[in-house]
Amino acid sequence: MYYFSSVFQTVLGETPQPDHQQPTAAETVERLVDRVQSSTLLEDRRDGCRALKAMSRKYRVLVGAQAMETLTQVLEEDRNDHEIVYYAIESLVNVTCPNEHPEETEECEEEKEEALGAPQSSALPQSSTLPQSSALPQSSAVGEPFTEIFTKRRENMELLINLLDDFDFKVRYPTIKLLRNLLINRPKDVQEVILVIPSGVSKLMDLLCDRREVIRDHTLLLLTQLTKNNTNLQKIVAFENGYDHLFEIIKGEGYSDGGIVVEDCLKLMLNLLHNNPSNRTLFKEGSYILRLTSFFSLPQDSEEDWSAQKVTNIHYMLELVRTLVAPQNTTQTVTSCQKIMSQCGLLQALTSLFTTVSVVPVDIFTDIISTVSDMIRGSHTNQELFTSIMAHSTPPRPANVTLLMLMVTDKNPFTLRCVVLYCFQCFLYHNQTGQEQIVQALLLQTTDVSLVTAGQLLCNGLFLPDPVTNWFAAVALSHSLVDNTTQKEHMLRVQSTTSVGSPPVTLMQQCMSILQAGTKVLTRFGILMLLSTWLAHSPIAVHTFLTISSAVPYLTTHVSANEHDESEMVCQGLCAFLLGLCVQFNDSFNTNFSGDSLRQLVTDRIGVETFTDKLGNISRTEAYTKATKSPQLLAKQPSELVFDHEFCKLFKSLEVSCVRALTTQLQAGSSNTEVTPAEVTPAEVTPVEVTPVEVTPVEVTPAKVTPVEVTIYKDIIRNQDTEITLLREKCANFEATLSQMHNEKENQTAQIQQLSDENTVLKALQGISVTVPESTSNERGDSESGTEGQISSHSPTLVVDEWMVRQNLIERSSVVKLKVPLGGDDDDDDVA
Numbered sequence: 001m002y003y004f005s006s007v008f009q010t011v012l013g014e015t016p017q018p019d020h021q022q023p024t025a026a027e028t029v030e031r032l033v034d035r036v037q038s039s040t041l042l043e044d045r046r047d048g049c050r051a052l053k054a055m056s057r058k059y060r061v062l063v064g065a066q067a068m069e070t071l072t073q074v075l076e077e078d079r080n081d082h083e084i085v086y087y088a089i090e091s092l093v094n095v096t097c098p099n100e101h102p103e104e105t106e107e108c109e110e111e112k113e114e115a116l117g118a119p120q121s122s123a124l125p126q127s128s129t130l131p132q133s134s135a136l137p138q139s140s141a142v143g144e145p146f147t148e149i150f151t152k153r154r155e156n157m158e159l160l161i162n163l164l165d166d167f168d169f170k171v172r173y174p175t176i177k178l179l180r181n182l183l184i185n186r187p188k189d190v191q192e193v194i195l196v197i198p199s200g201v202s203k204l205m206d207l208l209c210d211r212r213e214v215i216r217d218h219t220l221l222l223l224t225q226l227t228k229n230n231t232n233l234q235k236i237v238a239f240e241n242g243y244d245h246l247f248e249i250i251k252g253e254g255y256s257d258g259g260i261v262v263e264d265c266l267k268l269m270l271n272l273l274h275n276n277p278s279n280r281t282l283f284k285e286g287s288y289i290l291r292l293t294s295f296f297s298l299p300q301d302s303e304e305d306w307s308a309q310k311v312t313n314i315h316y317m318l319e320l321v322r323t324l325v326a327p328q329n330t331t332q333t334v335t336s337c338q339k340i341m342s343q344c345g346l347l348q349a350l351t352s353l354f355t356t357v358s359v360v361p362v363d364i365f366t367d368i369i370s371t372v373s374d375m376i377r378g379s380h381t382n383q384e385l386f387t388s389i390m391a392h393s394t395p396p397r398p399a400n401v402t403l404l405m406l407m408v409t410d411k412n413p414f415t416l417r418c419v420v421l422y423c424f425q426c427f428l429y430h431n432q433t434g435q436e437q438i439v440q441a442l443l444l445q446t447t448d449v450s451l452v453t454a455g456q457l458l459c460n461g462l463f464l465p466d467p468v469t470n471w472f473a474a475v476a477l478s479h480s481l482v483d484n485t486t487q488k489e490h491m492l493r494v495q496s497t498t499s500v501g502s503p504p505v506t507l508m509q510q511c512m513s514i515l516q517a518g519t520k521v522l523t524r525f526g527i528l529m530l531l532s533t534w535l536a537h538s539p540i541a542v543h544t545f546l547t548i549s550s551a552v553p554y555l556t557t558h559v560s561a562n563e564h565d566e567s568e569m570v571c572q573g574l575c576a577f578l579l580g581l582c583v584q585f586n587d588s589f590n591t592n593f594s595g596d597s598l599r600q601l602v603t604d605r606i607g608v609e610t611f612t613d614k615l616g617n618i619s620r621t622e623a624y625t626k627a628t629k630s631p632q633l634l635a636k637q638p639s640e641l642v643f644d645h646e647f648c649k650l651f652k653s654l655e656v657s658c659v660r661a662l663t664t665q666l667q668a669g670s671s672n673t674e675v676t677p678a679e680v681t682p683a684e685v686t687p688v689e690v691t692p693v694e695v696t697p698v699e700v701t702p703a704k705v706t707p708v709e710v711t712i713y714k715d716i717i718r719n720q721d722t723e724i725t726l727l728r729e730k731c732a733n734f735e736a737t738l739s740q741m742h743n744e745k746e747n748q749t750a751q752i753q754q755l756s757d758e759n760t761v762l763k764a765l766q767g768i769s770v771t772v773p774e775s776t777s778n779e780r781g782d783s784e785s786g787t788e789g790q791i792s793s794h795s796p797t798l799v800v801d802e803w804m805v806r807q808n809l810i811e812r813s814s815v816v817k818l819k820v821p822l823g824g825d826d827d828d829d830d831v832a
Helices: 002-012 025-038 042-055 060-077 082-095 106-116 143-151 154-163 169-185 187-196 200-209 213-226 231-253 260-273 277-285 289-296 308-324 331-343 346-355 362-376 380-388 399-407 414-428 432-443 454-462 467-479 485-491 507-516 521-535 539-546 551-560 566-584 595-606 608-619 622-629 645-674 707-766 774-779 781-787 796-811 825-831
Strands: none
Touching (some): 025 042, 042 082, 060 143, 060 154, 082 143, 082 169, 143 169, 143 187, 154 169, 154 200, 169 187, 169 213, 187 200, 187 231, 200 213, 200 231, 213 231, 213 260, 231 260, 231 277, 231 289, 260 277, 260 308, 277 308, 277 331, 289 308, 289 331, 289 346, 308 331, 331 362, 331 380, 346 362, 346 380, 362 380, 362 414, 380 399, 380 414, 399 414, 399 454, 399 467, 432 454, 454 507, 467 521, 485 539, 507 539, 507 551, 521 566, 521 645, 539 551, 539 566, 551 566, 551 595, 551 608, 566 595, 566 645, 595 608, 595 645, 608 645
């Protein structure tokens, strides 16, 4: 209460009586608002605003509810006085603050309830017994409704933007803070208003050139909040030389060794590039990629640990590089960015970080590998450069071999192993030369124990006891066979032994042995995906697989099993897909398991409907949906490893064809066996033999339509309906255009006819010669001005010509007023 007494005494000029009740906070705010509104002296209004600023932190609800309009009026009328503007803006900053002020205590609850129209707290139960929905609004949420009130008037936002022109620190700095509070509370509303204010973004960009670091730094935070999820504002900021300003600040702060300002610059730059193709194009064509190389020029022999801020700065810079070459971007953009990054030395700088720099944190090491992966994915030049990089080890090994050693070691972090797998996948993506190197290394016979190749590491990873390593090795090995039939055939010659002294067997036989051993489900996932990739589009591989005696019985047993566990259902789907590939790509050279015999086997032992249902188990899982979204693994723990992105693409392209290869041939085979008129002789066809009992409806019924075929037909019908609708719309548009052209033609024809008639009249008038006798002229001398140019009644030829013109115009139904008037009544008598 002493606080209110001091306010009354210093500001209002009143000393409350000791025997009277002290004024409440609401009364104090009300009197202060009245003083600011009614006082004529600037000093009094300034003192009132100072007092409101002091109370706005502890009693912001009261100040916001009663004084917001008054404070806004002060900004409009007293703009030239920097001190009162400072008090008014700071009051609004406190009122709209999205966070809770330390001064706000439980003692203010009654005043808040009174201002918000809530019942008195004495009538309410204890707050601990109140439900969450009925509790009083938290202080952090109070700033949003006041922000909504303030931003409803566009004039208020224009007023704040215009205040930024004032160079005074007391005006510019709190205005930036107020704008940021408004953006945090109501981002979309503020973005829409700033977007339509003339030169609104330009004035904000000019603040980045302010030499006062506190204003520049807070402007970075403001622009970061402003450009979130708004493509138009991102474009404006980028085309206002935003990249140049940010790189200058980063350079001045010391690149990766800089403080939190570098982090803020990188966050803003990421906002400008996120989901904005035009900004990425500007970044590429503006040679800004060349400036990224300096950021990763780090000392290679440094033994000092990296600071937390340096780790954060490099993390955001690596994320920025990945944004430019992410697989989700257009192929043209990614290819051009990869080429520039290779030419400017950025790829070499990043690879040197994980091959030569001795002290690199694990999370940064993981981010560097992920970034390099996107930089080499699909780029033959960058893939060759990556192959030539040698890691600093004893003996020296290629970088890809060193990374694979990290992947097959189960003691390394799971995230790191996933990123290494993605890097190996990107290295083999559209790289048949790299695929050949992996397979040929497996066929190479060498006695050098120290020579370790990538293929050997992957084959050894298949036989390790760790199921996660088995999955990684199988998936990585499958990528050396993707879309490469030649390497699939060469892989058939790869042999290995699992123990000393045992005879070597082919890798395909080893895979079947692993499956038959009843290993863990994750190992089976990897082996089945490897075999599916191996057999797809390769009849030779299918033939070799079918020669393994245990292959077909294993697949049919698992597909026909009745398991309800989710993991087992996925395994059944993978077995069904592998069996479908054996049917689809069967060359029928194997007499035991030709295409027809496998179809009959599926029909007899499994059933077409069961086979189709088990095959559909794959696409119905959440893991399949997640794997199709991105080529990079999104798993956070080993239990989330199920499918690989390339396998999902393969399954999606062959699922329907597998079912068609099975059902179509069955229907064709059924119809061929039922109807054979060429083999029936006339002697055999007798009335006794052809009886209703022998020809039953069951024998002539066609095969049932599978759910997959129903889906296919529905898609075809839906596409045809869409095409018909589009054609109908085009036809309607053409008819409307034709009708419009007909109308325009008729209008133009009428205009041409009218112009022709007018032309005829003008030609007729040009041929008229006006002659006026002297007697007539003298008699009418008094009214010369009124009768000048009139036609004489003694010129019958002239009158007849005019009469013919009028008759012609009447017949054409066009009214044309002649400039030369006819004669009086006497003239009409003469004509008659």
